[in-house]
Amino acid sequence: MAPNISEDVNGVLFESDAATPDLALARPPIQKADNKPKQLVWRNIILFAYLHLAALYGGYLFLFSAKWQTDIFAYILYVISGLGITAGAHRLWAHKSYKAKWPLKVILIIFNTVAFQDAAMDWARDHRMHHKYSETDADPHNATRGFFFSHIGWLLVRKHPDLKEKGKGLDMSDLLADPILRFQKKYYLVLMPLACFVMPTMIPVYLWGETWTNAFFVAAMFRYAFILNVTWLVNSAAHKWGDKPYDKSIKPSENMSVAMFALGEGFHNYHHTFPWDYKTAELGNNKLNFTTAFINFFAKIGWAYDMKTVSDDIVKNRVKRTGDGSHHLWGWGDKNQPKEEIEAAIRINPKDD
Numbered sequence: 302m303a304p305n306i307s308e309d310v311n312g313v314l315f316e317s318d319a320a321t322p323d324l325a326l327a328r329p330p331i332q333k334a335d336n337k338p339k340q341l342v343w344r345n346i347i348l349f350a351y352l353h354l355a356a357l358y359g360g361y362l363f364l365f366s367a368k369w370q371t372d373i374f375a376y377i378l379y380v381i382s383g384l385g386i387t388a389g390a391h392r393l394w395a396h397k398s399y400k401a402k403w404p405l406k407v408i409l410i411i412f413n414t415v416a417f418q419d420a421a422m423d424w425a426r427d428h429r430m431h432h433k434y435s436e437t438d439a440d441p442h443n444a445t446r447g448f449f450f451s452h453i454g455w456l457l458v459r460k461h462p463d464l465k466e467k468g469k470g471l472d473m474s475d476l477l478a479d480p481i482l483r484f485q486k487k488y489y490l491v492l493m494p495l496a497c498f499v500m501p502t503m504i505p506v507y508l509w510g511e512t513w514t515n516a517f518f519v520a521a522m523f524r525y526a527f528i529l530n531v532t533w534l535v536n537s538a539a540h541k542w543g544d545k546p547y548d549k550s551i552k553p554s555e556n557m558s559v560a561m562f563a564l565g566e567g568f569h570n571y572h573h574t575f576p577w578d579y580k581t582a583e584l585g586n587n588k589l590n591f592t593t594a595f596i597n598f599f600a601k602i603g604w605a606y607d608m609k610t611v612s613d614d615i616v617k618n619r620v621k622r623t624g625d626g627s628h629h630l631w632g633w634g635d636k637n638q639p640k641e642e643i644e645a646a647i648r649i650n651p652k653d654d
């Protein structure tokens with residue numbers, strides 16, 4: 302493993318970035334943010350303000366006015382668009398943590414377009430920067446700037462010059478070579494409104510006689526704002542609250558509430574420690590991880606393959622060296638519990654069966 306990365310890189314992105322046997326960088330990461338005033342982007346502020354007001358109204362209609370079919374449809378769209386981000390833009394395209402045959406790629410690009418978080422190629426570029434320059438000014442949603450900035454604030458201001466500067470050196474060749482990603486990006490301004498707003502409004506109206514108001518505000522606006530905020534919580538809450546069993550020198554944390562809503566993307570301390578693991582969580586830890594179940598299903602029919610993961614041994618070595626001691630697998634009698642620890646423990650009324 303010969304690291305060939307520049308000094309200012311602040312997190313591993315692919316396995317080839319790792320410089321230690323337990324897959325870390327050669328030095329501990331840093332956290333920094335400059336205090337330059339931010340330039341506001343008023344167009345985005347107004348659009349996001351409208352979206353959230355419309356989503357509040359949609360949430361009210363979801364509870365008190367829409368037909369049950371519309372509510373179920375909105376829920377299905379939430380799962381579909383979530384998978385377009387988690388299984389598609391994130392685990393497949395940004396991290397290359399598994400490979401997909403073209404029918405699965407087509408499914409994922411449709412799901413991804415319903416999610417409207419920009420073209421998957423652009424999402425993957427931002428996300429690679431987020432891992433590689435994590436918690437510095439070249440990280441698009443640098444959590445060192447605080448909860449609001451890492452949640453939505455980063456979309457309301459001009460990008461930091463460091464992000465543009467260091468972004469030039471990012472390898473995007475695999476994404477640019479993918480015709481499905483290129484097609485989505487080329488026609489995004491036609492495909493996205495159809496997938497995210499027009500189709501979700503028309504289906505309830507024409508298939509089960511929903512009103513236009515209910516269909517638009519529930520299945521389009523409320524559902525869209527909901528999955529957006531869930532995705533942002535991975536950048537904000539999961540970079541702030543939770544244990545750090547794998548690496549205590551970084552902000553990303555294991556956050557179960559986020560994992561539940563984000564279809565398995567809340568095991569964020571693990572994910573930033575080993576970003577190329579297709580499960581974004583430790584081996585055997587598949588609870589609350591619907592995205593992993595989704596990929597495993599497609600692996601069974603051969604459409605997903607070459608899934609990368611990290612061996613138990615490497616994870617355990619890393620937990621011992623850089624973890625915060627909260628790792629859940631180490632209970633009394635675990636075969637990896639050190640002898641000294643067993644001997645040093647105080648036991649009340651001991652009895653070995």
Ligand SMILES: [Zn+2]
Nearest residue numbers: 535536553569
């Ligand atoms: Zn992160």
Ligand SMILES: [Zn+2]
Nearest residue numbers: 428432572576
């Ligand atoms: Zn990631």
